[in-house]
Amino acid sequence: MAEGTTWPWTASLGALRCDSKEQRLHEEVIAYVSYITPSTQERSAREQVIARIVNLTKARFANSTLATFGSTVHDLYLPDGDVDLVMSLPRELDEDTRRRTLFQLSALLKNALVTQHVTVVLRARVPVISFETVPELGSFSIDISINATDGVNGVPVVANYLRTMPALRYLVMIVKEYLSRLKLNSASNSGLSSYSVILLAVSFLQRNPKKRPQEDIDNPLPRESLGRLLLDFFEHYGFEFDYEDACVSVLQRKLLTKEEKNWERPSHPGALSIECPVNPENDVGRPTGKINQIQKAFQDAYVALRDYPFSMAQPNVLGTIVGVAPVTLERRAHLCELVDSGSLARALREVRAPEPPQRGQRNAPFHHNSYSRNHHSRGSSSHYHPYGNQSAGMAFSPHLGAHSIGAVYDGPLRYDPAAGAFEPQWTGGTYGPHGAGQSPNGSNRRGKGRKTK
Secondary structure, X not given: OOOOOEOHXXXXXXXXXXXXXXXXXXXXXHHHHHHHOOOHHHHHHHHHHHHHHHHXXXXXXXXXXXXXXXXXXXXXXXXXXXXXEEEEOOOOOOHHHHHHHHHHHHHHHHHOOOEEEEEEEOOOOOOEEEEEEOHHHOOOEEEEEEOOHHHHHHHHHHHHHHHHOOOHHHHHHHHHHHHHHOOOOOHHHOOOOHHHXXXXXXXXXXXXXXXXXXXXXXXXXXXXOHHHHHHHHHHHHHHHOOOXXXXXXXXXXXXXXXXXXXXXXXXXXXXXXXXXXXXXXXXXXXXXXXXXXXXXXHHHHHHHHHOOOOEOOEOOOHHHOOOEOHHHHHHHHHHHHHHHHOHHHHHHHOOOOXXXXXXXXXXXXXXXXXXXXXXXXXXXXXXXXXXXXXXXXXXXXXXXXXXXXXXXEOXXXXXXXXXXXXXXXXXXXXXXXXXXXXXXXXXXXXXXOOOOO
């Protein structure tokens, strides 16, 4: 465990007496999930920030809708969990239009002072922008994709599993926290995505590979079976699951073979394969490049829990694999203070889309924050923030986990009256994310524009 790790959920258990380690683990699982589930203030902070981003987006893209999907919808997120949003437009977009829209959205969010830095991930099956809101808006990590429907369509599917499988939420929250501690919890770094964790847990409960009494799965609280199920989950996916041959299918409630799905990968024979219940042709597990580390982590968790020398003098069984870091405690306290003090509401009122130039006004390049007061900073001083126009660098799509190019554009912005938005100012001789002198649509503008000072 990292230095300073605490186990605050154990305080709610007091001097509870348990007859066995599994019974104690069951009680600790319940206590942990109750503790880590977002508070009223944490939930409110997310909802308020999302609502403001939705309003900003609607003001710029009148025919769009912005929907939340993933863990945020189901309260399955950890305190530092990402927010996944998808912007839906009423028509299919070609690659150039999608790219242009992502840059427009990026410029909108930066000029509205929602964020100071946006990464635009272009070369992926699902292009996305990623950013973190300023501290006064909660420092939320947010990803926005365009017309990517699988995530939204999966919301009712996951909601149904959570409603009909009472053990599911407990397993998912524990596994997510454990993988987060090991930095194996995100497809953006080849780890196991939240969606994949959910589907692995659903499949585990459907198949019941350890042949537990069905009542243990259907009624885990009165049966006090959550400890046993957690141990079984780690043992199954750590030691028993055939990663080389098996493909998880929650639709068919069984394991398929990779050969059946035509998902064999000779170069990665042990790769994880999970059939998406919304789009069965999509392998949700494919981005999980660190499956060997994840399998080893599951083995370690099982052994640590199994071998814990339980006694009432040492009752912290779950604490052998999960804990709460000081930074998490600080973040939760910060969000509560933002909401309770009204600071978040005041900061959100300052978030406004930039006004387009008045008719007849010179349409000069516009630098975001080039010389203006940062409304989200303490004090009244103004600061100069020179832009940096960076070339593309390696990044990852959090929705695919596949290597992609992250185009980070912090350059000047120019109001385009035809588009009705501030957009990146691609100038001659500038090295942008599309290469030297390239505009977002790929046209070569080298030598055709003046340098922006």
